[in-house]
Each structure stands twice: as C-alpha cells, then as structure tokens.
Amino acid sequence: MALSTWADALQQNPNAKTVLTAFVVVAALAFTYRLLTTSQANSQLPVWAPLEIGLTRHLLPRRGRGYRLLSALRRKDGSLFGLTSKHQMLIDPPQVDRLMAHSASSISSAPVQYTIATRVFGCTHSPAVEEQFYASCEELTAPVGKLFLNDAAATAALGRADIPQQVQSFVSFSSDPEHMKLWERSANLKVTTTADGVQKVEADFQSLVRDFGACIAIPQLYGRDFLERYPQVLSDLWKFDNDLFPLMMIGIPRWAPLKIVKDGVAAQSRIHAGLEGLYRRVGQYQKGQPIDFDADMSDISDVVVSRHNTYEKYGWPIRQQGELELGLLWGQNANTQPVVFWLLTYVYSKPDLLKQLREETSPYLTMSETTPRELVALDIAGVGKGCQLLKACVFETYRLVNDVTSLRHVSRPITHTEGGLKHELAANTFLSALLSLANHDPSVYSDPESFDPTRFLEQSASTGKPAARYGKLKPWGAGAAMCKGRTFAEKEIMSLAVAIMSMWDIAPASSKWELPERVPGTGVQKPVKDIRVVITRRQ
Numbered sequence: 001m002a003l004s005t006w007a008d009a010l011q012q013n014p015n016a017k018t019v020l021t022a023f024v025v026v027a028a029l030a031f032t033y034r035l036l037t038t039s040q041a042n043s044q045l046p047v048w049a050p051l052e053i054g055l056t057r058h059l060l061p062r063r064g065r066g067y068r069l070l071s072a073l074r075r076k077d078g079s080l081f082g083l084t085s086k087h088q089m090l091i092d093p094p095q096v097d098r099l100m101a102h103s104a105s106s107i108s109s110a111p112v113q114y115t116i117a118t119r120v121f122g123c124t125h126s127p128a129v130e131e132q133f134y135a136s137c138e139e140l141t142a143p144v145g146k147l148f149l150n151d152a153a154a155t156a157a158l159g160r161a162d163i164p165q166q167v168q169s170f171v172s173f174s175s176d177p178e179h180m181k182l183w184e185r186s187a188n189l190k191v192t193t194t195a196d197g198v199q200k201v202e203a204d205f206q207s208l209v210r211d212f213g214a215c216i217a218i219p220q221l222y223g224r225d226f227l228e229r230y231p232q233v234l235s236d237l238w239k240f241d242n243d244l245f246p247l248m249m250i251g252i253p254r255w256a257p258l259k260i261v262k263d264g265v266a267a268q269s270r271i272h273a274g275l276e277g278l279y280r281r282v283g284q285y286q287k288g289q290p291i292d293f294d295a296d297m298s299d300i301s302d303v304v305v306s307r308h309n310t311y312e313k314y315g316w317p318i319r320q321q322g323e324l325e326l327g328l329l330w331g332q333n334a335n336t337q338p339v340v341f342w343l344l345t346y347v348y349s350k351p352d353l354l355k356q357l358r359e360e361t362s363p364y365l366t367m368s369e370t371t372p373r374e375l376v377a378l379d380i381a382g383v384g385k386g387c388q389l390l391k392a393c394v395f396e397t398y399r400l401v402n403d404v405t406s407l408r409h410v411s412r413p414i415t416h417t418e419g420g421l422k423h424e425l426a427a428n429t430f431l432s433a434l435l436s437l438a439n440h441d442p443s444v445y446s447d448p449e450s451f452d453p454t455r456f457l458e459q460s461a462s463t464g465k466p467a468a469r470y471g472k473l474k475p476w477g478a479g480a481a482m483c484k485g486r487t488f489a490e491k492e493i494m495s496l497a498v499a500i501m502s503m504w505d506i507a508p509a510s511s512k513w514e515l516p517e518r519v520p521g522t523g524v525q526k527p528v529k530d531i532r533v534v535i536t537r538r539q
C-alpha cells in the first residue's frame with residue numbers, strides 16, 4: 001500500500017490510528033513468533049491469532065481503507081484471509097459448513113482447546129498433562145452434552161432451579177448486604193420508598209442480571225453447596241472474564257507486573273482452588289468417605305460425577321482437575337448471562353414490545369391471586385415452544401451482541417475449493433471461521449443496528465403462525481465442536497427473561513433509556529459501562 005494512502009487513512013478516520021497500530025503490533029507479533037517458534041512444538045494456536053481475528057472483525061465490515069489494507073491478506077480473492085499460512089481466517093459461512101464437515105482426523109478443536117486451557121484457563125502445561133488432555137478430552141465433553149444439549153434434561157435442570165421462587169427476590173429491597181441475595185451484592189443497590197409507599201431499588205443492571213443468572217445456573221452443575229461455600233466465585237469469575245481472559249488470550253505472561261494481571265491471576269487461583277476442593281469432595285462422596293466440611297453433595301450433577309470418573313480414569317492430579325474445570329464454569333456462564341442482560345435491556349427499552357411479550361408469555365405462567373402478585377409456576381417447555389416472538393428477540397440479541405468464531409486445527413492437508421478457486425490448507429495450521437461478520441452487514445440485515453425481532457419471524461408452513469427461525473445466524477459455532485450447552489442456554493435465557501418480565505417493572509434511572517455502546521468481550525460484547533435502572537414490583 002502506498003505511503004500516501006496510509007497517511008490519508010490516518011487523517012480521515014479517527015479510528016485509523018488505533019487500527020494501524022494494532023495491525024503493526026499483530027504483524028510484529030507474527031514475525032517474532034515465527035522466529036521464536038521454529039524449533040518448538042507447533043500445535044499451539046499462535047498468540048497473534050486472536051488479535052488478527054479482532055482486527056479483521058473490526059476492519060472487514062467497514063469497507064473503508066482498513067478493508068483495503070486487509071485485502072492484501074486475502075488468498076486468491078477468495079474468502080480466506082491471513083497474515084501467515086499458520087493461521088487463516090474464513091469469512092464466508094456457507095464455505096465454513098463445508099469445511100467443518102471434514103472428519104475429526106482432518107480438522108479438530110482439541111489443540112485449540114488445549115491452548116486455551118493452558119494459556120488462558122491457567123492449566124499447568126507439561127508433557128504429562130498434554131497427554132492426559134488429548135486422551136480424555138472427548139470423554140470429558142460428552143457428559144456436558146447429555147445435560148446441556150438434551151431438551152428434557154435441560155428443562156428438568158431449570159425446573160429444579162425453581163426460577164419462580166428465586167425471581168421473587170430478584171431485588172429484595174434490603175439495604176443491608178447481610179440480608180441481600182447473593183446476586184444483589186455487587187449491583188450497587190440504592191433502596192428508596194416514595195411518599196405513597198412504593199418501594200424502589202436503583203441498581204447496576206448488568207451486574208444484577210449477570211449474577212442472578214449465574215446463581216440459577218451454577219448449582220445445576222456443581223450443587224448448591226459450592227456457591228454457598230464460595231460466594232466470591234461470582235466476582236472472581238467476572239474479574240477473570242473481563243480482565244484476565246483477553247490478556248492471556250494474546251499471550252501476556254501471567255507474571256507481567258501489571259495490577260490488572262496480578263488481580264486477575266489471584267481471582268483465577270481462587271477459582272482453581274474452589275473447583276479443586278469441589279472435585280476432592282466429589283471423590284470422597286463417590287468413595288463413601290467422610291466429606292470435607294460435611295458438605296452436602298447430594299445435588300451435584302451427573303456431568304460432574306462423570307467428569308470426576310474420567311479425571312480419575314486418566315490419572316489427572318487433583319490440582320489440574322480444578323484448573324481445567326475453570327473452562328467449564330466459564331463456558332456455562334460467560335456468554336449466557338450477558339445475553340440475558342442485553343435481551344432485557346432491548347425489551348424493556350421498547351414498551352410496546354414488552355407489552356406484546358407479556359401477552360405472549362402469560363399462558364405459560366401461573367401468577368398468585370395475592371397483592372402484590374407473585375410468579376407461582378413457569379412452564380419452561382411451553383415457553384420454548386409457544387413464545388416465538390420471545391425466541392425471535394433472543395435471536396435478534398445474539399445477532400447484535402455475539403462475536404462468534406470457530407477455531408480449528410488442521411491436522412491433515414485439506415483441499416478447499418470455492419467459486420473456482422482452490423486452496424491447499426497445510427497440515428498443522430489453524431483455521432478460524434468468523435461466523436458473525438454478516439450480522440451487522442446491511443446487505444444481509446436491513447438497518448442492522450436497530451433491534452427488530454421480526455426479521456427472524458417466518459410464517460410456519462405447518463401452522464400458518466409466525467415461527468422464529470435462525471436463518472443465516474450461527475451463534476453456536478459450526479461442525480462437530482459446536483456449542484454443547486446451547487439447549488440449556490437458550491432455555492435459561494428465555495425462562496429468566498419471562499420470569500423477570502412477569503414480576504418486575506424496570507425503568508432507566510435517568511429519564512430515558514440510553515443503550516450503552518458495545519465493546520468486544522470474550523464471546524458476547526459488553527456494555528462500555530453498566531447502566532443504572534430503577535426496579536419496582538409489578539402491580
């Protein structure tokens with residue numbers, strides 16, 4: 001690219017300088033990495049890959065000068081891009097499906113998972129652990145699907161969570177942290193009563209919703225005792241997710257003398273210890289031995305029991321069990337809870353839509369006859385089948401806030417053809433499929449920044465009624481390593497939204513809704529800052 005074009009771009013686009021700097025950093029990292037790693041094991045995802053993905057996500061949809069800069073990385077004008085052939089990005093979803101259909105012996109997610117387990121989740125990296133990981137990773141993942149992918153199992157688990165009971169205390173109107181629910185404690189609550197006796201709570205909405213969702217979900221996996229014994233897991237998990245995860249992903253060392261890293265590593269270590277303790281107690285419970293603290297283990301999930309058995313079978317040391325398990329705790333919560341926050345924010349900021357949703361969901365709710373009314377029962381299966389507008393709202397939320405990438409290792413050479421072009425993907429390289437690039441493309445979704453759930457509603461051929469359809473949306477990834485928690489996640493998101501809408505009125509603390517800017521997160525975008533809302537009981 002000519003120097004004058006670079007200078008032009010810098011002057012005319014306020015973001016160009018940042019983009020250019022990021023580009024130079026990525027290029028330098030790629031170059032240094034190549035120099036340093038030629039003699040090392042090379043089945044680890046390159047550290048520059050996440051930066052390259054972030055940059056591509058930022059530049060490609062904008063079609064400006066940055067796009068032209070990026071186009072220099074395009075292979076033969078096709079849909080493959082990449083700074084090096086070690087990591088390439090595929091941006092066309094129909095091509096992705098074809099590629100992901102290759103067998104696991106040609107294209108696999110295991111080396112990516114191992115990289116993230118050791119680089120990000122803090123699992124000890126050693127030849128023994130690496131061997132144990134590859135031997136056991138399929139067996140460790142299989143039970144997750146049994147609970148979180150199976151419709152009946154996911155519905156039953158959410159039933160056991162007793163959302164109707166929990167949502168009555170979504171806010172408990174207490175100013176004393178001792179008497180607050182766990183999910184209220186980080187929401188910076190301010191309780192007031194109006195002259196006519198109406199109680200109100202002002203709260204940080206993202207924080208409240210996120211922790212409420214996590215308090216519903218975590219016990220379904222690890223049992224109630226885990227959360228009661230280690231309530232700080234909530235703040236530790238979000239500190240890890242917000243602060244440490246992105247830095248570890250781009251290869252910042254854990255010993256880096258930065259406060260954000262030190263605090264993040266401390267939070268991560270506490271989670272490791274909490275999960276290690278849990279798995280020790282699971283072992284004691286399984287063997288009929290005395291259980292530490294006499295803890296109640298009767299409600300731990302079959303997922304955890306199966307994973308414990310697999311860890312034992314392959315001789316995983318207890319310390320590394322706790323370390324690896326952070327990946328599952330994170331996967332269960334890091335995307336789901338922020339989606340609930342965004343969904344509620346979009347819906348509550350549109351009173352007409354909120355009204356429609358309350359009408360649509362009312363047949364699936366049983367409310368008490370008391371004043372104030374309380375949610376007594378929730379038909380989770382009915383909500384999933386009958387509430388198509390709500391489902392379309394969930395899809396529209398995914399479209400707006402999810403950043404979806406399927407990362408894979410190419411284990412055997414693959415010839416990939418598209419539009420008359422032929423690409424040879426070499427063995428021992430990495431491929432990232434950027435599946436959410438089209439989500440903000442006006443040629444795919446008109447007025448892409450507006451929240452319009454009707455774009456996902458189609459008339460059902462069998463019933464003639466509107467039915468929510470994913471269409472081109474791919475929030476769960478692609479191929480065999482697609483999300484193993486998607487059934488549970490979607491049911492959880494819908495159930496929490498219905499329950500909260502049925503019991504609570506929520507308004508902005510300032511006079512009008514101002515939706516926060518979104519910034520990249522670790523799968524779901526985050527609000528640039530939390531929003532303050534006022535919550536009152538619905539009469």
Ligand code: HEM
Pocket residue numbers: 109141144148328331332333335336339402404405406407475476477478479480481482483484485486488489
């Ligand atoms: C809205 C919520 C969620 C979203 C958007 C989401 C998204 C994703 C995505 C994009 C992937 C990568 C797929 C690929 O590489 O092609 C993934 C993988 C995975 N997710 Fe989720 N996820 C969510 C909730 C959950 C939940 C609740 C669980 C339950 C524990 C879960 C467990 C997993 C697991 C185990 C994998 C790895 C699958 C494999 O490698 O075989 N996810 N998820």
